[in-house]
Amino acid sequence: MVSRDVFSFSRISLLSITTILIVTSFSYGRDVLNQLSEDIKTGPTLFYTPEAVHYYSRTGSAGHISFQDIEQAEKSFRALLELAQKGSVSSPALPVLIDRMPVGIHVTTVSATFDGRESFDDWVSSYLMNERNNFIFNPPFLDHSAVSRCEDFLEVTHNVDFKERRETGGEVRSAVVDIHIVFRLHIGEYALASVTGVTDVREPENWVRWWRENREQFQHASADPQLREYEKRDYIEGAQYNLTLVSKQNVEGVVNSVSDTAIVLQTDDARRFLLRREQIFTGQLVMLPDKPSASVADQTPKPDSTSDFGDLVNLSGKTDIMIRLTNGSILKGKFHSIEDDLLIIDIDGVNIPVRENVVDKISTPN
Numbered sequence: 001m002v003s004r005d006v007f008s009f010s011r012i013s014l015l016s017i018t019t020i021l022i023v024t025s026f027s028y029g030r031d032v033l034n035q036l037s038e039d040i041k042t043g044p045t046l047f048y049t050p051e052a053v054h055y056y057s058r059t060g061s062a063g064h065i066s067f068q069d070i071e072q073a074e075k076s077f078r079a080l081l082e083l084a085q086k087g088s089v090s091s092p093a094l095p096v097l098i099d100r101m102p103v104g105i106h107v108t109t110v111s112a113t114f115d116g117r118e119s120f121d122d123w124v125s126s127y128l129m130n131e132r133n134n135f136i137f138n139p140p141f142l143d144h145s146a147v148s149r150c151e152d153f154l155e156v157t158h159n160v161d162f163k164e165r166r167e168t169g170g171e172v173r174s175a176v177v178d179i180h181i182v183f184r185l186h187i188g189e190y191a192l193a194s195v196t197g198v199t200d201v202r203e204p205e206n207w208v209r210w211w212r213e214n215r216e217q218f219q220h221a222s223a224d225p226q227l228r229e230y231e232k233r234d235y236i237e238g239a240q241y242n243l244t245l246v247s248k249q250n251v252e253g254v255v256n257s258v259s260d261t262a263i264v265l266q267t268d269d270a271r272r273f274l275l276r277r278e279q280i281f282t283g284q285l286v287m288l289p290d291k292p293s294a295s296v297a298d299q300t301p302k303p304d305s306t307s308d309f310g311d312l313v314n315l316s317g318k319t320d321i322m323i324r325l326t327n328g329s330i331l332k333g334k335f336h337s338i339e340d341d342l343l344i345i346d347i348d349g350v351n352i353p354v355r356e357n358v359v360d361k362i363s364t365p366n
Contacts, residue, residue, distance in 0.1 A: 036079040037096040043076020044068055047104045049140045055107040055180060074141055076102055080187050081146055084194035087278035091195060098211045101188035101204050106140045110179040120172040124160065124179060131181050132156050153186040153193075235263050238289030245279055252286065312338050312362065321345055322363045323354060335364075 047068055048056065080102065083090040108131050114123055135154070139147040147154075164176040192207060193199055201210050235241065235258045242252045243265070253267040262276045312335065315321075319335040323345065331354065333347035341356040 033083075033090065033093050036083055036090075037093045039079035040076050040093075040096055040100055040102065042072065043079075043100075043102060044073055045100055045102055047073040047077075047102065047141070049104075049106040051109075051140070052105045052107040052182075055109070055182075070141060073102075073104070077104065077142055077146070077187050080191040081149065084149075084191040087194060088197070088280050089277045090191075094192070094195060094211070094215075097188060097192050097195065098207055101186070101192070101207065104141055104183075104185040104187060106135065106183045106185075108135070108181045108183070110181065112177060112179065114172065114175040114177065116173045120175070124158070127179055128156060128158060128181060132183075135183050147185065150185055150187050150190040153190040155184040155186060157182045157184075236285075236289060239285060240287040241265070242284045242286050243275070243280055245275070254289075312343065315364065318346070319364060323359055324361045324363075325354075325358050 047070075049070075053068070080097075083093055083097070110127050110131065112127065114120060132154070136147055136151060137144050158179055158181045161178040161180065162175055163178065164174075165172060166174045189202065189207065193201075196214075198210065201207055235255050237255055237258055240252070240254050242250065244250055251265065251267065251273065253265040253273070256264040256266050256272065258264075262274055263280075265273045265275060267273070315335045315338075317335065317337075321333060321335045323331040323343075325331070331345065331347065331352070333345040333352065336344040336346045338344070343354045343356065343359070343362075345352050345354060
């Protein structure tokens, strides 16, 4: 069974988030996903090491196989590992993963003499285990750290070529053999399992069937062309989303803030949740952000209002302050400090940074 961490659904108040920039939005660039996908497309679907090429060319069991560029293969494999590491953020690359599903293939041949002091099958198994460990710790491509991540997707098969054999009662008593051990690292399936959270699907044909049945979850296409355009972007502050989490829970709300690792979602009952990107299985854009309404604008007191950061230098600590952001959100707290274009406000004992370029108006009540 493939092992994979399932991230729990963590609920946390916005005011307890000390490291997130409330008003600064980062996105996992689609250009990065596109580049990783291209690296996978240009790499081989089946990569044979020189040892594997020699073995299959000699046996003729896999047709004609020519020498392959290991650098190109490793570039493709590392792209797969990077997509896997980012989890569901890599969902847009799923069609490429389903289409390619790369496999790295290596063959080791062990020449040995069996003396009959144990069963022949147990004797062969000890060689298989030893060579499996050698493959993981001294891999013929990538490195130990990379291969060990995919260990659950390593398939090991073998066949025995007898040079000499003596049997008694149908059991091998002594032999001289070549044990051909074939390693298939299903790195494409590892990436698929990591991105989708699906751990019970194996074999390319089963993945294709799974994709046919589940692709709508990953390729939501709204009838609204404006929504479709926005869905090409990262999470939008102020927009409403319906999210399905890796833990199979659903939550809907408005995105308050976005970072490169997490989002803060506020539900209709005013609860706020901090969700790491790898916790989110799929996300569907429900509604684009509205422009600040007149009623929202009226919430900001007019006395002593200013949008000039320079005017805040003379404020004393703990002065009440209200900030209206360009997306219409309102932050209320106490002035803490200011440096260049970064204002720090204290909200219930937590220091929240706010950049000047996302501030519409700052007010200090009388």
